Amino acid sequence: MNKERKLIIAGNWKMNKTVAEALDLVRDLKLELAAIKEADIVVCPPFTALSEVSREVLNSNIRLGAQNMSEQNFGAYTGEIAAGMLKEFSVRHVILGHSERRQYQKESDALVAKKALASHAASIKPIVCVGETLSERETSQTEKVLDTQVRGSLAGLSHEQMEETVVAYEPIWAIGTGKTATTAQAQEVHKFIRSLLADLFSEAVARHVRIQYGGSVKPANARELMAQPDVDGALVGGAALESRSFADIVKNSVAA
Numbered sequence: 001m002n003k004e005r006k007l008i009i010a011g012n013w014k015m016n017k018t019v020a021e022a023l024d025l026v027r028d029l030k031l032e033l034a035a036i037k038e039a040d041i042v043v044c045p046p047f048t049a050l051s052e053v054s055r056e057v058l059n060s061n062i063r064l065g066a067q068n069m070s071e072q073n074f075g076a077y078t079g080e081i082a083a084g085m086l087k088e089f090s091v092r093h094v095i096l097g098h099s100e101r102r103q104y105q106k107e108s109d110a111l112v113a114k115k116a117l118a119s120h121a122a123s124i125k126p127i128v129c130v131g132e133t134l135s136e137r138e139t140s141q142t143e144k145v146l147d148t149q150v151r152g153s154l155a156g157l158s159h160e161q162m163e164e165t166v167v168a169y170e171p172i173w174a175i176g177t178g179k180t181a182t183t184a185q186a187q188e189v190h191k192f193i194r195s196l197l198a199d200l201f202s203e204a205v206a207r208h209v210r211i212q213y214g215g216s217v218k219p220a221n222a223r224e225l226m227a228q229p230d231v232d233g234a235l236v237g238g239a240a241l242e243s244r245s246f247a248d249i250v251k252n253s254v255a256a
């Protein structure tokens with residue numbers, strides 16, 4: 001393993017796991033992954049499990065992440081959670097603009113950018129998700145779509161904030177479908193995103209930013225994906241729900 005940037009492997013548990021189930025999973029992960037130093041490991045449980053999981057990961061090498069947050073700091077926003085509330089549980093990362101939120105909650109690039117600014121203001125590092133649909137890929141619009149998403153979702157961030165932001169490239173056609181982008185497809189898009197970051201910020205910032213791949217990452221494909229020069233980690237959904245597969249993804253990734 002000789003990566004330019006430290007890997008960051010995050011498990012997005014989505015709307016799964018009761019508190020008891022979340023604790024079982026994270027306890028297993030702590031045991032399985034105690035020796036890993038070469039990658040940042042993040043678990044993103046549902047909000048309801050943050051408090052208990054936060055206590056469980058204290059003094060371990062596992063960091064806590066959330067799956068979403070409000071762009072507002074407080075007030076009359078029924079059902080929303082603010083960055084300051086996440087800070088109470090020592091949340092270090094927050095996933096923003098996941099394709100499921102873009103699709104089901106109609107989150108726009110502009111909203112994602114506001115959320116990213118709010119998370120940085122609270123010293124929570126965002127994981128900003130971008131990715132094209134199958135029809136966009138098939139009609140050769142991948143770069144155009146990503147250009148719009150990257151510019152819009154990261155608008156207004158300072159260079160310092162951008163360096164502390166993780167970008168997750170998640171082709172929508174690969175999420176939960178069992179279809180993974182080929183390593184060549186992933187590398188090509190990651191390189192493109194890094195070149196966009198160089199244009200929008202600077203070469204130095206672009207070199208610094210970690211770009212995760214997401215979409216049907218499994219133990220069997222993690223090593224090959226992580227071996228790509230511009231792939232700096234993974235955002236894992238389905239395979240993060242079980243300790244064996246998530247732990248193997250982390251171990252195979254650091255062996256890349």
Ligand code: PGA
Pocket residue numbers: 012170174175176177178214215216217235236237238239
């Ligand atoms: P998947 O989900 O690993 O189940 O494809 C990835 C994600 O949505 O972050």
